[in-house]
Amino acid sequence: MTETDALIDKLAPDTLLRAIEPEQLANLLRSSKRRQLKRGEMIISQGDDVGDFAVVLLSGSLKISMVSVNGREIILNYCSPGDVVGEIAMLDRGPRTASVSASEASEVLVIPAPAFEAAALSNPASTLRLLRAMASHIRQLNLVVESDRTFSMAPRLARAMVRLLDPENGKLRHNPSQGDLGAFAGLARENVNRLLSEWEEQGIIAREGRGLQVLDREYMEFLAEFGDD
Amino acid sequence: MTETDALIDKLAPDTLLRAIEPEQLANLLRSSKRRQLKRGEMIISQGDDVGDFAVVLLSGSLKISMVSVNGREIILNYCSPGDVVGEIAMLDRGPRTASVSASEASEVLVIPAPAFEAAALSNPASTLRLLRAMASHIRQLNLVVESDRTFSMAPRLARAMVRLLDPENGKLRHNPSQGDLGAFAGLARENVNRLLSEWEEQGIIAREGRGLQVLDREYMEFLAEFGDD
DNA sequence: GGTGTGCTGTGATGCAGATCACTCGAGCCG
């Protein structure tokens, strides 16, 4: 338990858990379970029809994805430590419409609905933080719809890459494969490949084995914002 | 003021405003302004960089849309009385990334951010209602991304029409033109036309002037859920 | 060593759906 406390202390300062009063937090930790996930392991499966818990990522990285009826995988988002997942089905009491799995070995906190709600509502600061996080999520999704509908491949991929970009070092977080990038940005793996090759040739990105490095961030962000028409 | 009270009483029983305690509600009404909108009039414009108010629709119907850089209009959603709009930019304090306009003569309540937050947070029931509404919104958007990416025209249009369907009478709410339907479902107006003609021929829908009536709802919902592959 | 299994790289082909280019009818108004 104290290790968890330690972990939480290490989280980014603006995460939901950090906004909860110490005593409420202790409460929440008491009723939650920590769980270790191996790479690829699922914590939430699309189709489960009771979503009575939420998950907070403590360390590692999670992938939120859904498989549509025709069998194609869509990666909705990646998560970093401090992020909350699974709140949607928990809050609106609907079925799980997406899966969550570990994209690398991870540690999570599994919080039962009542404990989560109690903690989130326990003080206005944490409630507002949750509301703001959900608001940003909606804004983000609106942008995804916009680019899916009106952008061509290149700017769509650029937008996906900017979303994954680590501002610190210009590398992509979560180390997605080309296939993953395709599922995230909404284009075929083959075309991801072609675009990356092209960008590498132009010196916009560099590839070192599995990882991608964005060299010309200006250009990338321009493309992500305005397309190439 | 009392007229507004009367209006609110007439709203569907499960709207956000109805979940607020009477005294808080009175408070909120005091600091808010009612406003009449003519058909087409805008209440929120994409690009405004302060979003310090939210809007509750009292009567009429609103259209939430955005224009992407390449000039195409995307209709994100339609709203019915009782719905809240503009909370996203208000909550996360970002710029307005979408516009809201009246798709018919409407009456709205314009609520300043502080009053809105105070009211929403004033009791757990209203907070939870707001959280749930936002959760459903996110779920809905995930489905939109799914269909945009993996469905062909017909099921995409079907999904859009099901979203607009009034379960009472099988008609479409908000009377969208074919162009609107296209912007809502993500396909070209010409193709909306072709699909509607086809469906009319097959007796799945009927057209009476501007309005659309869904005759075979089973079929429509099947298409919307499973596509046609 | 051999034989998976997963990711990458690249050409050739096909097609769904956007776009273009119209016509036609229905208000609406100066």
Add this chain to the structure above:
DNA sequence: CGGCTCGAGTGATCTGCATCACAGCACACC
């Protein structure tokens, strides 16, 4: 009234991107 704008309807064309069909490569596991 003629001229306007706005929506519906419908063919012909064009093209971006998915799909198919490979080949090469690293790394694991027996």
